[in-house]
Amino acid sequence: MKYYLIFKSILMLAALGTAFTMFFKKVRHLYRLMKAVEGESRFQPDRIKERIQVLFTDVLGQSNVRRKTLPGLAHTLIFYGFLAVQPHSLELMVKGVFPSFEIAHAAPFLWGAYLVIADILAPLVLVGFAYALFRRTVMKPDYLTIGRDAMLIILFTCVIIITFSLINAFQVVLDTEYNYAAVFPVSALLARWFDLGALTQTQARIGFELFYYIHIGTILGFLIYIPGSKHLHLLAAVPNVFFKPLEREKAMIKTDIEDEAAETFGLGKVSELNWKNVLNLYACTECGRCEEQCPASNTEKPLSPKNVIHDFKVDLLEQAEPILAGNTEAVQPIMREGSPVTDDVIWSCTSCRACEDICPVNIEQLDFILETRKHQVLMEAAFPPELQETFTNLENQANPWGFGNDTRADWTRGLDVPLISDHPEAEVLWYVGCAGSFDDRGKKISRALARVLQRAGVDFAILGPEEACNGDMARRCGNEYLAQMLIQQNVEVLGQYSPKKILTGCPHCFNIIKNEYPQFGASYPVSHYTEFLFDLHKQGRLVPTGKNFGKLTYHDSCYLGRWNGIYEAPRNLVASMNYPGRYVEMKRHGAKGFCCGAGGGRMFMEETIGKRINTDRAEEAAAAGVNAVVAACPFCATMLSDGLMETEAAVEVKDIAEIIDEATA
Amino acid sequence: MQIYVCVKHVPDTAANIKIVGETGYNDSACKFIANPYDEYAIEAAVQLVEKQGGEAVAVTVGPESAVGTLRSAMAMGAARGILIKTEEQFLDTDLTARALKAAIEADGKQADLILTGKGSVDTEGFQTMYRLAGAMGLPVVNEIVKLEVGGGKATVEREIGAGSREVLEANLPCVLGATKGLNEPRYPKFPDIMKAKKKPVDQKALSDLGIDPSGAKTKLLKLEAVPERSGAKMIEGAIPDQVSELVRILREEEKVL
Numbered sequence: 001m002k003y004y005l006i007f008k009s010i011l012m013l014a015a016l017g018t019a020f021t022m023f024f025k026k027v028r029h030l031y032r033l034m035k036a037v038e039g040e041s042r043f044q045p046d047r048i049k050e051r052i053q054v055l056f057t058d059v060l061g062q063s064n065v066r067r068k069t070l071p072g073l074a075h076t077l078i079f080y081g082f083l084a085v086q087p088h089s090l091e092l093m094v095k096g097v098f099p100s101f102e103i104a105h106a107a108p109f110l111w112g113a114y115l116v117i118a119d120i121l122a123p124l125v126l127v128g129f130a131y132a133l134f135r136r137t138v139m140k141p142d143y144l145t146i147g148r149d150a151m152l153i154i155l156f157t158c159v160i161i162i163t164f165s166l167i168n169a170f171q172v173v174l175d176t177e178y179n180y181a182a183v184f185p186v187s188a189l190l191a192r193w194f195d196l197g198a199l200t201q202t203q204a205r206i207g208f209e210l211f212y213y214i215h216i217g218t219i220l221g222f223l224i225y226i227p228g229s230k231h232l233h234l235l236a237a238v239p240n241v242f243f244k245p246l247e248r249e250k251a252m253i254k255t256d257i258e259d260e261a262a263e264t265f266g267l268g269k270v271s272e273l274n275w276k277n278v279l280n281l282y283a284c285t286e287c288g289r290c291e292e293q294c295p296a297s298n299t300e301k302p303l304s305p306k307n308v309i310h311d312f313k314v315d316l317l318e319q320a321e322p323i324l325a326g327n328t329e330a331v332q333p334i335m336r337e338g339s340p341v342t343d344d345v346i347w348s349c350t351s352c353r354a355c356e357d358i359c360p361v362n363i364e365q366l367d368f369i370l371e372t373r374k375h376q377v378l379m380e381a382a383f384p385p386e387l388q389e390t391f392t393n394l395e396n397q398a399n400p401w402g403f404g405n406d407t408r409a410d411w412t413r414g415l416d417v418p419l420i421s422d423h424p425e426a427e428v429l430w431y432v433g434c435a436g437s438f439d440d441r442g443k444k445i446s447r448a449l450a451r452v453l454q455r456a457g458v459d460f461a462i463l464g465p466e467e468a469c470n471g472d473m474a475r476r477c478g479n480e481y482l483a484q485m486l487i488q489q490n491v492e493v494l495g496q497y498s499p500k501k502i503l504t505g506c507p508h509c510f511n512i513i514k515n516e517y518p519q520f521g522a523s524y525p526v527s528h529y530t531e532f533l534f535d536l537h538k539q540g541r542l543v544p545t546g547k548n549f550g551k552l553t554y555h556d557s558c559y560l561g562r563w564n565g566i567y568e569a570p571r572n573l574v575a576s577m578n579y580p581g582r583y584v585e586m587k588r589h590g591a592k593g594f595c596c597g598a599g600g601g602r603m604f605m606e607e608t609i610g611k612r613i614n615t616d617r618a619e620e621a622a623a624a625g626v627n628a629v630v631a632a633c634p635f636c637a638t639m640l641s642d643g644l645m646e647t648e649a650a651v652e653v654k655d656i657a658e659i660i661d662e663a664t665a
Numbered sequence: 666m667q668i669y670v671c672v673k674h675v676p677d678t679a680a681n682i683k684i685v686g687e688t689g690y691n692d693s694a695c696k697f698i699a700n701p702y703d704e705y706a707i708e709a710a711v712q713l714v715e716k717q718g719g720e721a722v723a724v725t726v727g728p729e730s731a732v733g734t735l736r737s738a739m740a741m742g743a744a745r746g747i748l749i750k751t752e753e754q755f756l757d758t759d760l761t762a763r764a765l766k767a768a769i770e771a772d773g774k775q776a777d778l779i780l781t782g783k784g785s786v787d788t789e790g791f792q793t794m795y796r797l798a799g800a801m802g803l804p805v806v807n808e809i810v811k812l813e814v815g816g817g818k819a820t821v822e823r824e825i826g827a828g829s830r831e832v833l834e835a836n837l838p839c840v841l842g843a844t845k846g847l848n849e850p851r852y853p854k855f856p857d858i859m860k861a862k863k864k865p866v867d868q869k870a871l872s873d874l875g876i877d878p879s880g881a882k883t884k885l886l887k888l889e890a891v892p893e894r895s896g897a898k899m900i901e902g903a904i905p906d907q908v909s910e911l912v913r914i915l916r917e918e919e920k921v922l
Contacts, residue, residue, distance in 0.1 A: 257855065265855060378855035388852050396677040396696045404679040406694055465694070481855050 005099050008209075012096030012216070019220035026227035027235065029324075030282060033316065036323050039267070039274030042253070043243065051242050058241045064360040068289065071135065074128040081125030082157065084118040085164045089219055092167070092212065108178075115183035119168055123186055125161045129154055143288030143297070143306065145230070150286075153231050156222040163215035165190055170208035173197050230310075236282030237361045243276060244362035248565045249511075252370060254519040255480045257378075266375030266478065267368065268335075270316040271328040280363045281313040290355035290365060295595040296348040300610025303348035305355035305365040311340045312368055334372060344609060346372050347384055351476050351600030352558035357591055370600075373478030383478065390604040391479055398468035398486060399434040400604055409464035411436070411443040415450050419464040420497050426461035428453075428532075429499035431513065433506040434469050435634035441641065442505075442634035448661035449505055449529055455664055456533070456541040460503065466493045472508040475516075477601035484520075487512075491522040502526040505657070507559035507633045508599075514564070528560060530632050530656055534569040537576060537660075544663040548580040550627030552659075555586070555617070555640060556593030557633035567591070570632045573656055577663035586624050594620065596631075596639035603635050618643025621651055628652040630659060666719035666777045666814070668710040669769050671797070672703040672738050674731035674754075675787040684888045692754070699734040702782025704741070704850035705843035709812055710780050711742030712848065717814070720744045722772065726764045727751060732866055739861035740853035746866040747772065749874065755788060757881035760871075762796030767874035769801075772867075776838050778819065783808045783844040798840035806833050807842035 045051070057063050062079060066072030094101045132154060136146045168187030171180045173196045181188045191197065196204060226234055255265050264272065273281075290305035291297045297304045315334060316323075322330035334341055346369050355365040376382045393402030409419060411432075420429055430453070435442035453460050468489040475483035494502075494517075502524045504510040510528040517523070536542050554574050560566040567590050575583045588594040597613030607613065618640055621629040629644075629651055631637040641653045676682060680695040699707070710721035723738035724747045725731045735746030749764045756764075769776055779801075784791035791807075798805030810830070811822035817837050822830045824846070835841075853861075871878055900907045900914075916922040 260859075381852045381854045383852075385849070391852065396698055397679050402679050404681045405696075406681045481858065 009097050009099070012093065015216070015220060016093055016097065019223050023223045023227065026224070029320070030227055030232070032324055033320050034275050034278040034282070036326070037271055037273045037275060037278055037316075038328060039272045039277065041274035041276045043274075043276050045243060047246060050246055051244075054244065054246075055238070055242060058244075058362075059238055064241075064362075067358070067360070070131060071287075074131040077121075077124045077128035078132070078157070081121040081123075081128065081161065084121040085125075085161065088115060088118050089160075089164065089215065093216055093219075096212070096216065102178075112183045116185060119165070119184045119186050122161050122164050126158060129158055129161075141288070141292070143291035143304075145286040145288060145306070145310075149229050149231075152225070153222075153229065156218055156225065159218045160215060160222065163211045163218065166211040167208060167215055169194065169196055170204050170211065173199060173204045174208060175201060230284065230286050232282050233285035233361070236279055237285070240279050240283035240361050240363070243279065245364070249515045249563065250364075251516040251519055252475055253367070254516075255374065255378075257481055257484060264375065265378040265480065266373070267371035268333050268375040268379060269328065269331045270312065270319055270334060271323045271331040272375075273312070273316065277312075277367060278316065280367075281309060281316060283361045284309045284313065284363055285361075286310060287360065289358045289360065290363075293354035293358045293592060295350055295352055295354065295597060295613045295616070298594075299613050299616055301348040302342065302344045302609065303346075303369075305369075308341065308345065308365060308368055309363060315339070315341075335376065341372065343376075343382070343384075346376070347605065348609070349600050350558070350595045350597055350602045350613065352595035353562040354558075354592070354595070357562045370476060370478065373476075374480050375478070377478035378480060384605045386606055387477055387601065387604060390601075391474065391477075391482055394469055394474055394482055394486065398489070399438055400469065400473055401434070401438055403438045405468070406465045408432075408437045408467055409462060411438075411446055412450065412462070415447060416454070417450050418461045419466075420461040420499070421464070421466065423461040424497055426459050426499075428458055428460040428501050428503050429494075429497065430460050430462050430503045430505070431467065431470070431509050431526075432462050433467075433504065433509040433634070435638075436505040437467070439634060439638065441638050445634055445637065445655040445657050446505060448655065449657035452533065452542065452657060452660050452664065456536045458536070463493060468493075470509045470512045471516075472512045473601045473604065475512070476599070477604075487517065487520050491517060491520045494522055494524065499524055503532055504528055505634070507557040507564075508635070511559045511563050528564075528566060528632070530560065530570040530573060531566060533656075533660060534573050537573060542660060542664050544577045544579055545665070546579055547577075547663045547665075549578045549654075549659065549663075551582045551584060551625065552578050552628055552630055553584050553586050553621060553624050553626045554589070554630045554632075554656075555596065555621065555636055556589060557631065557636050558593070558595050558599050560632055561593055562591060570630075570656055574630050574659060577656075577659050581627075584624055584626060586620050586629075588620065596633075596636040596643075598635035598639045603639075612643065614639035614643035615646055616643075618647055618651075622647045622649030626651060628654045630654050630656055632656045666713055666717050667774045668713060668719065668721045668778045668780060669772075669776050670703070670706050670710045670721055670723050670738065670743060671765055671779065671781040671793065672707065672723050672725050672734055673700040673782070673785045673787070674698075674725055674727040674734040675700045675785050678786055684890050687887050688885050690888060697730060697733065699737045700782050700785045700787075702784060702786070702842075702844060703738075704782070705845065705847045706780035706782050706841075707738045707741050707743060708848045708850040709841075709843055710778075711851075713778070713812075713814055714742070714744075719777070720774075722747060724765055724768055725749070726756060726761050728754060732868075735866055736861045736864075737853075739864045740858045741851055742857070743864075745864050748866055748868045750868055750870050751878070755885055756878075757883045758790045758792040759796055759882045760876060760878060760880065762793055762800050764871060764874060764876050765793070765797050766800045767876060768869060771869070771874060778814065778838055779803070779840045781840065781842050783842045794840050794842040801840070803839050804835040805840040805842070806835055808844045809841050810844060810846035812841065812843075812847060 062076045065075045165187050168184040169191040172184055172188045172191045286306055288306050294305050319331050349369045390400045393400055397405045432446055436446040468486050471483040471486040514526045552574055554571055594617050596617055629640055637653050637655050644651050674697050677696045677698050682695055683691040685691050714721045721743045722745055723735050723743040725735055726749045739746055747768050749768050781794040794805055794807055806821050808823050809821040813820045819835045819839055822832050825831050900910050
């Protein structure tokens, strides 16, 4: 026995030493890679107290992962069970080297209590994995990566858990001075069930040792396997969640295009990622929830946010050597020949942010897609050809359609809408936007909104020809140079008037003025008209006359909802204005609302692959059996109208402004 | 190859130009761009230089602000620019051609090819390339949709209607007018836009080239705004009544019959 223990000590010391060294080297490699990438992150790890709270809610509370009930529950069981076995397994490892080591000697009661919990939680991991296996072998949802990696991980962890319980079961029947039966309730049952008590002490010891080696061996194997697999998630998810954006609102990265020393712009090579991007990549475990929500993935486009993250990660790891050597010249472009990240992948994105919203570990997929677009446009002039005219129109006439910008206020004809240049002291500056000024559908919505504002006695004015496109479309299409030109133009004009409040008709104008203009030194209080009018309604300045619109549903605009968290005001307005009528939700609504297909500049691109996104959404609206679907964005309205035209359904598309206009007339 | 591309600084077609007085106008709120047809010429020149080496030089006759158009041409790949400064936007075509000739010759390099657009979208004279070729004694082909250069010759194709094309050969140097279909003018890469800001522009006055602006062969008499399109009128009723009503309107209201 003595010689065996010496042998075991040496064996364990060698095994632990080797495995932990390999693990440490792999993790160090990943960490160095994260530090070696050259992209600059503007992220400041501020508000540490809030971030620590996030660890409690998101990590220990598993709040994000449980937004999907059953898989979330399964994950919680696996998470806690797996976490629970670790201290005991560690103790067993140390014991292998130093047989006299006993944590229980130090704090027998605490350690005993812990062992009880671990012994109960461990087998629950198997319940979690049974569900995980069921999903992968029976349910097989499209968005879930089902590969060798996933199966190996399940195998590894199941072996770890089963051997954990078996070790404990053998421990129970071994003669020791410590009453293990009391702290291993489940394993004691297991021992009884297998009738382990009938074994001789030697037999029991052999059983214990056998499963001990399998247990420790699997853990060490898993340890070495983790950093190279998608299960790197185990290590990176927690820091990634800790450093998550604490605000829902976000701004696209402002590229310093005047930096004459800059050799490249946007994201062209993995060496240009920043540390936070890399942490994002490490944190992904390919659960596929982003793909499940993505409008492009749902309509047979080649884009899957999950695959984008996966492909960037693979590219980064493959090109780690030159990055670590500081030889970024040798790093190949992301969109090189044969890369899975193709033009169709990056240009299919509507920037609806469903992926970022749903991600349980707060990965920001859009940063990868939109920055890659930026690189393609600025450095390669590679973009869907139909965008060239749109860009040129924006350059020449400050609107995507190329209408003469001096006709921007022509939609007001017959309405008494003052220009801010004639009425600079107006309480509210209404930034009308291009769709509201030039598009036929948009102009009708603007006229309705103008009447509503007048009816509510709002003192407002518009910019008219002084207004330029807000820059959202150019920016999300990667044309940062053009976007900044337009933004600067508006920032200067706004600066002249210093408006007390800006009101927007379009969620895209709203988002960029609110969240991105401050990057250019323009910070003004800005509201989308839905919130503004809901306030007026509450003040009794917009009283519905009782018009019945029948059954209505509301289509969430991505840039109101997911980008800015505005879900309630539009719904409340629709419901209040349609007092005798009914309000119903479509299946996909709120944070899971399905994009109309227009965002991210998609409005101005052809949609030739797969099903049209707006058709998909229109069919859902039609299936809701409503009289009208209500939008709060001129682009949504156009997309839904076009989509509904293809269905047989007699469903109207109305903007909330039009509903209020009719309801209060 | 030494290629000169003649580009014109023109108001964007969507721009609304307010006429002031008889021949005056206010273009302060109007965006000027490189003449769209000239962009085909720039693209063709840049592609030729990329393939065969040499230099593409953008030449324009226009007011000081026309430097903007030269910068656009240089962002697309022209190596440098020549601006022949004028006081007015509208310059007689003959003077323009003579100014272009003088500037190209004064540049001191033997031109292998001179490219222009098929015409400008502002004055729509469609004469500059012919007058330029005439003044320089060079062959000229306008509205080309295909161009190949080699062996001291340019082989070009042009649409002659009904889907037919004629194929012509011209000895170099020659003057060629480009039109839609020749190529897809590139959208400049951002670093090229920045580089273009630093490329040299040689500015000359008409007088530096020995040209007297008073020697114009044409004179601008009057500018008139295009009448705003009125809405369509639906004539209703039985067909014979509709016909009589139409004839009455054409005769009495529109006075065209």
